[in-house]
Amino acid sequence: MDSLAARTAQVLDRSGITALLIDGAATWPRIDRNEIPRHSGAEVSLLIPADRFGSAERALGDAGYRRRHHRIRVSDAVHTVTAWREPDDDLMLNLCHGFVGVRDELRFWDIMWEEREYLELADGRVNVPSRPAIALLLALRAGACAGSDRSTDLLLAAGQSFDLPDWSAAAIMAVKMAAVPTFRAGIELLPHGRALCTVVLDSTSAAGLRLVRPDPGYTLGRWLDGAGPVARAADVHASLACSWAHMVLPLVRTRLADHPITEGVQIVAPPTVRGQARAAVAAALEARHATCIERSLILQRFDAASGRQRALIIGVTSPAAGFEAHAWLEGDAHPDRGLREVIRVAARWN
DSSP: OHHHHHHHHHHHHHTTOOOEEOSGGGTGGGSOGGGSOTTOOOOOEEEOOGGGHHHHHHHHHHTTOEEOSOOEEOTTSSEEEEEEEOTTTOOEEEEEEEOTTOSOHHHHHHHHHHTEEEEEETTEEEEEEOHHHHHHHHHHHHHHSTTOHHHHHHHHHHHHHOOHHHHHHHHHHHHHTTOHHHHHHHHTTSTTHHHHHHHHEETTSTTSOEEOOOOTTOOGGGTSTTOOOTTOTTTHHHHHHHHHHHHHHHHHHHHHHHSOGGGOOOOOOOSOOSTTHHHHHHHHHHHTTOOHHHHHHHHHHHHHHTTOOOOEEEEEOOGGGTOOEEEEETTSOOOOSOOEEEEEEOOOOO
């Protein structure tokens, strides 16, 4: 099947047609092979820009490929598939444009092409999607094909192999191509998928979404020993809470730079407060060198979500003692440096 993909891409390339391999060899290297479902099958699907789809069909026909099925329009989205057989080996491939659950087909192609990588196969090099783009495609397929065991199993395999930055980047792409409902439906099939949606799709802006993209070097295991992919049940609460802290810290910093703390800081609720979630938040804030006031505000919000309304306290030493300031939460230990309370900020969340 890899050879079929490479040979067909070369046929199209000779006609000046770009193609992206979006199944088979493009997917499996990005998923832990131990997680691939046995009934997943092998398939070659080449994505073509919509305005070159007719030319691509003619190029395959001229090269001796035989069309097995006429065009199929999948669901109510812009997604067309034709099935072809290769002239020599009688292997079958799919030629497609658009994708299930995607409303903006032109934007879909532009984004997928921007995200392309190169995969060297035995018979040549092919264009393939990046890891986040593969995560996006698997979520869209599972979300649009509810009840399909193959699509769901592939998505669950991806959940064990892809980390939060992959899903977060996939969410950004879903918004840009107007595919959020289907993407969300797919993500929610994952273990703890609703909590994952809270991290990558935060419904607080006027458009219904605020996008959160972690720094390129961010990994879930960076803060916690043994923390693995976001969907791993043993670590998921700590991982999601850690990701939430990473997300809200720059927002808190920006707000504090322009407004006094007494005006309040709006912080979205954490996706989970269970297990080792609070320890994960504290560890993430320490790793990101959060100031005492940033740390206290974020932990205040976390504690409020778990039902503990705790005041934030700011204390200072006397000028004669060198004047130092420190922030902490009521009930927490604080340095015994002769600090005198000057500001108390009650928790503002229910």
